Amino acid sequence: MKMFQSLGAAVLSTIERLGSAALFFFDILGNSWALVKRFYLVTQQVYAVGVFTLPIVLVSGLFVGMVLGLQGYNTLVKFGAAQSLGLLVALSLLRELGPVVTALLFAGRAGSALTAEIGLMKATEQLAGMEMMAVNPVMRVIAPRFLAGVISMPLLAAMFSAIGILGGHLVGVGLLGVDSGAFWSQMQNGVDFRDDVMNGVIKSVVFGVVVTWIAVFEGYDAVPNSEGVSRATNHTVVYSSLAVLGLDFIMTALMLGDV
Amino acid sequence: MSQIAASTNDDGNLVEIRDVSFQYGTRTILDNLTLGIPRGRVTAIMGGSGCGKTSLLNLIGGRLRPSRGQVLVDGQNVPDLNIRELYQLRKRMGMLFQHGALLTDLSVFENVAFPIREHTRLPEAVLRNLVLMKLQTVGLRGARDLMPWELSGGMARRVALARAIVLEPMMIMYDEPFTGLDPISMGVIAKLIRELNQVLGITSIVVSHDVAEASLISDYAYLLGNGRILGQGTPTELQQSTSPDVRQFMDGLPDGPVPYTYPARNYLEDLFGENGR
Amino acid sequence: MTNRKTVEVWVGIFVAAGVFALGVLAFRVGNLTTTDVTDGYRVEARFENVGSLKVRSAITLAGVRVGRVAAIHSDPDTYQAVVVLNIDGRYKNLPTDTSASILTAGLLGEQYVELEPGGAEEYLKEGSRIKLTQSAMVLEKLVGRLLTAFIDKPADNK
Numbered sequence A: 001m002k003m004f005q006s007l008g009a010a011v012l013s014t015i016e017r018l019g020s021a022a023l024f025f026f027d028i029l030g031n032s033w034a035l036v037k038r039f040y041l042v043t044q045q046v047y048a049v050g051v052f053t054l055p056i057v058l059v060s061g062l063f064v065g066m067v068l069g070l071q072g073y074n075t076l077v078k079f080g081a082a083q084s085l086g087l088l089v090a091l092s093l094l095r096e097l098g099p100v101v102t103a104l105l106f107a108g109r110a111g112s113a114l115t116a117e118i119g120l121m122k123a124t125e126q127l128a129g130m131e132m133m134a135v136n137p138v139m140r141v142i143a144p145r146f147l148a149g150v151i152s153m154p155l156l157a158a159m160f161s162a163i164g165i166l167g168g169h170l171v172g173v174g175l176l177g178v179d180s181g182a183f184w185s186q187m188q189n190g191v192d193f194r195d196d197v198m199n200g201v202i203k204s205v206v207f208g209v210v211v212t213w214i215a216v217f218e219g220y221d222a223v224p225n226s227e228g229v230s231r232a233t234n235h236t237v238v239y240s241s242l243a244v245l246g247l248d249f250i251m252t253a254l255m256l257g258d259v
Numbered sequence B: 001m002s003q004i005a006a007s008t009n010d011d012g013n014l015v016e017i018r019d020v021s022f023q024y025g026t027r028t029i030l031d032n033l034t035l036g037i038p039r040g041r042v043t044a045i046m047g048g049s050g051c052g053k054t055s056l057l058n059l060i061g062g063r064l065r066p067s068r069g070q071v072l073v074d075g076q077n078v079p080d081l082n083i084r085e086l087y088q089l090r091k092r093m094g095m096l097f098q099h100g101a102l103l104t105d106l107s108v109f110e111n112v113a114f115p116i117r118e119h120t121r122l123p124e125a126v127l128r129n130l131v132l133m134k135l136q137t138v139g140l141r142g143a144r145d146l147m148p149w150e151l152s153g154g155m156a157r158r159v160a161l162a163r164a165i166v167l168e169p170m171m172i173m174y175d176e177p178f179t180g181l182d183p184i185s186m187g188v189i190a191k192l193i194r195e196l197n198q199v200l201g202i203t204s205i206v207v208s209h210d211v212a213e214a215s216l217i218s219d220y221a222y223l224l225g226n227g228r229i230l231g232q233g234t235p236t237e238l239q240q241s242t243s244p245d246v247r248q249f250m251d252g253l254p255d256g257p258v259p260y261t262y263p264a265r266n267y268l269e270d271l272f273g274e275n276g277r
Numbered sequence C: 001m002t003n004r005k006t007v008e009v010w011v012g013i014f015v016a017a018g019v020f021a022l023g024v025l026a027f028r029v030g031n032l033t034t035t036d037v038t039d040g041y042r043v044e045a046r047f048e049n050v051g052s053l054k055v056r057s058a059i060t061l062a063g064v065r066v067g068r069v070a071a072i073h074s075d076p077d078t079y080q081a082v083v084v085l086n087i088d089g090r091y092k093n094l095p096t097d098t099s100a101s102i103l104t105a106g107l108l109g110e111q112y113v114e115l116e117p118g119g120a121e122e123y124l125k126e127g128s129r130i131k132l133t134q135s136a137m138v139l140e141k142l143v144g145r146l147l148t149a150f151i152d153k154p155a156d157n158k
Helices: A002-036 A037-077 A080-124 A126-132 A138-174 A180-190 A193-221 A225-259 B055-060 B085-091 B110-120 B123-136 B153-166 B185-200 B209-219 B236-239 B243-251 B267-272 C004-029 C137-156
Strands: B013-024 B028-037 B044-049 B068-074 B094-096 B171-175 B203-208 B221-226 B227-231 C040-047 C057-059 C064-074 C082-087 C101-103 C111-116 C132-134
Touching: A002 A037, A002 A193, A037 A080, A037 A138, A037 C004, A037 C101, A080 A126, A080 A138, A080 A180, A080 A193, A080 A225, A126 A138, A126 B085, A126 B094, A126 B110, A138 A180, A138 A193, A138 C004, A180 C004, A193 A225, A193 B044, A193 C004, A225 B267, B013 B203, B028 B055, B028 B203, B028 B221, B028 B227, B044 B055, B044 B185, B044 B209, B055 B068, B055 B203, B094 B153, B110 B123, B110 B153, B123 B153, B153 B171, B153 B185, B185 B203, B185 B209, B203 B209, B209 B236, B221 B236, B221 B243, B227 B236, B227 B243, C040 C132, C057 C082
Parallel strands: B044 B203, B044 B221, B094 B171, B171 B203, C057 C111, C101 C132
Antiparallel strands: B013 B028, B013 B068, B221 B227, C040 C082, C057 C064, C064 C082, C101 C111
């Protein structure tokens, strides 16, 4: 009996949190208009969030691309289709790995940093102080970070895919002897702008919204002590990752279904 | 169920709490509280931990809503205000948080400049002078380029004070301004609170459980406990009060109306009861 | 607090690099420039079987892509498949007796429409109908034909 009771309580509290997260989301959107005049606040956050995530994204992209080159060649060569390596690498990155891996890296690096920063501001009463100075903390602190995340994600994902393709080329053409011309021409013939590139961009924007939303909400909602902030940071990474993977499946199903 | 000591007309009191009750979950923090904060004076709110002093400040600042009663600030009932009106009112209120609540990514100068930048369009030169003047008032003009983590607790609170007065508010609320400071810093803060009140005429509400310091600087004091007023009066009157609640707090007695022993079973029973005769 | 200038420079570089990457992906990796059929005109062709031909499949002439399939639907009266071909405006000199066949790229690849020009003097224009069509080869039917051919052969010994 106790088990059912705690299950019910857990479900109710989850729904309540979801509700307050949704309201928070609309609060952020509502406050975003004021930032058009004060865009420097957003720029500052793009620096903190996007530019600092760039190194890990580039390095990871390179390695993922190289591994795709290796693994792809290994399998394709059995069917005599090694010339299609470029196409394989490009499609894998553009459609899936680019948006998804970038989102996971972003959640781990930038998302957790956002949560910790906001949670700490809450714990040290900085947010309360702002409220008492008649400055809306959602407008001044939260919204710029949210917009910065949404802007940065698609750019990071594109750079991940681009450098990944280079990595695939490095391994495939440089090391394994795939013909360079075939690598690029098969890719250019097979990759469709709308189905592959645009869909990848759409995914990365959606991931950007979701990951940043979870990160700022967890920070804002954290229990204002060190344990609470640490737990909130943990939540951000776990929930964002699960959300990204789940949404990826849903979006892929929708996108492929149309074609 | 006490009466408001100073005159009840609005000329006398800047803030009026009328029959306010406030709950946190199932616990009643404030129970039918009525008190007044006279204009232009320093009023202390004292009491033990959890007696609702900080909640009272948050009710005045509009961050909490009472379950019943009115919170009047300069004639306006705070719970009735919409967001815009509330923010307008807050611009006229200053609040000093217990640890300063300075923004950690801004320097001392930028922290004090923050309200000016957010709410006005003053030219940079005017802003600079205003900030420097306020820093001078708290004696920290030379520290203007330091970052918050480079400041001691006392200095951080002084900077926060400079920030609180930069827009010349009509009142300032101090949340435990003396807690955690060494005697020298305490003296500095006490001096500043008194001076700001005397020189600028700012109504001050000091929440503290430091009886000695609060008595030194305040014109009038309330002692809260169990959600109600246990005693009130000038510091001298409170020192001479015969009420056991007031005496225990003012003298710092370990046992009295607030019991030393947490409610428990009979001692002998607890030790030997289960283990046989 | 980091210098404002520095922040703006780095953010500018970041955004520029991101947009550049997007551009590379769109134009060099994808085929954005050749996706759209410019100034196209629509021509109809009917097939018994379209196989796995899809909307936006390629239409080729001598192996060069000259257009894309705009629509595929079924005619309820004649039970045929009606395919609408969107041919690029650059290729206005296709004779009216051009034939359209549905072929497969490679052995198991995707299907496309290959046009073979005839010799008529009039050209196809908007709304014309291609009369000569060759339907897609359906693998099962091919195998069936092959089998019946083998079965018939021995019996054919005269």
